[in-house]
Amino acid sequence: MHMADALLSPAVATTMYAASAIAAGTSIIKVNKEKDSIKIPTMAVTAALVFAGQMINYTIPGTGSSGHICGGMLLTSLLGPQAGFLSMIVILAIQCLFFADGGLLALGANVWNMAFYGCFVGYYLIWKPIMKSKMSSKLKLILAPILGCVLTLQLGAFSVVLETSLSGITDLPFGTFVAIMQPIHLAIGLVEGLVTSAILLFISEARPELIKDFKPQTAWNCADGAEKAKSEGKLSFKSTIAVLAVVAIVIGGGCSLLASGNPDGLEWSLFGNAESGYSQNMGLDEDDYGVQSDAADKAQGIQDKLAFLPDYAFKNSDSVAGTTTSGLVGIAIVAAIIVVVSFIPKLIKKKEVNEQGDQQGK
């Protein structure tokens, strides 16, 4: 889900940076307030662990393929939302800088799509309510990560589509793009959720205190009443409703888009008339990004009349699609300049070496 730089227009990239920066700012204030200096090394080690954990491939039973985790939900469940968010930012920054996984300019958007939803939405909407409910602790640790991962990945995937469409980069229609992204991430989210819950179940047996908001059932806890122990095994009515509601939102939100396959209603309501350039309706038409109607119209006209490069360039010198004669000649010249220029450093080095050699010779 890592977005590359070319997927975003500067306006969208900057907006996402600002949004992520605000979330990061509030998280930093919260983490600093706790004045818990052990937290920083723990966050660093956990982040490094999640990063290393992404290298592990898990066999998906019955499919013959394998998947890996992204780790947003795992970090949240171990560190809490704010510290988890900061750790996730660091992981994404390292991926971006050292592995070119996601662009530098797109980092803000990537942080939002993968860390914000995974940490904040996943925690406050899913993790905390489920941990507070009266389910059996095993059920909690199965349900929370799976629901959390599925929901947050759906939100993230939808954001990717929204950001790309607002940037006017791809000509893939909004509905088609959504229909491609959501089901893929439904599967990914499910696998990630299963792996995360397996890990948390393992941890809960060895060191349950490591898991945020998790109170395991022990003989100790249950001693204050046999009745309580009994009820903990069952789902209470309230929590059942809550869980069902969340499931409905996930399935409804994710699948209705898929099912209709032609989500014109949504597209219309969000963007107005797509043909007249939906970025204009979103107030993003200041520069020439977006599905700019002028360029698109001209290009369309050219396309109707003429074949690709050769004829067009000579008959019509309007430089809409960058294929004018002078443009082509210009490209050749720039290419030549680049080749020539790339020799300059070598020449300088040679000169230095020669001079050094001369000095040594003397």
Next chain:
Amino acid sequence: MSKGTNKASNALNELRDMDELANGNSLVHELHPLVKLLVTIAYIYCVVSFSKYNLTGLFIMLIYPVLVFEFAGIKISTCFYKLRLVLPLVLMVGIFNPIFEGKAGLISMITLMMKGTFSLMASFIMVATTPIDGLCAALRKIHVPSILVTLLLLTYRYISVLVREVAIMTDAYKLRAPKQKGIAMKAWGSFLGQLLLRSMDKASELYNSMQLRAFKGEFYYASQRKLNARDLVFLVGCIACFVCARVFNITELLGGLFV
């Protein structure tokens, strides 16, 4: 450890290679990290802001990465070899444009691919010529909060430790479970879970040792050298060139001289 089979040990090699490149010696390595960071951001911003039909105008931007690669003494092929797994994803961005937009879509597809590749080259060359300490100090200079920078530095250091551990574990698992693709379901929890438990102990040891060295939540960087004239010339010159290239279609103007 055989190369190419273990994802974790590959990542380890990548990190080490980048570290070695970053500790090289060249004119570009000598530039102040802050200047490199700012110029790279300006470059990517500029490249991305080109209209998607402005192929000719964008082309001139190739000069910057080519020159910097040459001055840094790093082969451009190194960048493409290292990024061979990411590059196809970047190139896929506009792959549908020709289908939906016909021939103009072909141009926008090529422009998008160029944008993606140029941005990748620029950020690669920045990281390949700047050690992480320098980068973190530069981030502190532009007032990125200390907790994030400290976290970045610590995580980076710990990644190599934990990735090595994962590499050993997956190798050991593979030897005991030959012809199996990945970790079997019954070991899903215990595999990373075991490492997690050990890591938590490691974290508290790390914390203790840092406390003994008077850690109070922030690192202090050895005094970085100040910006010198060369840095400033590079910064101002590069940004001026980028803006020129963005405003005027230099490729077209050059071509116009001959047509």
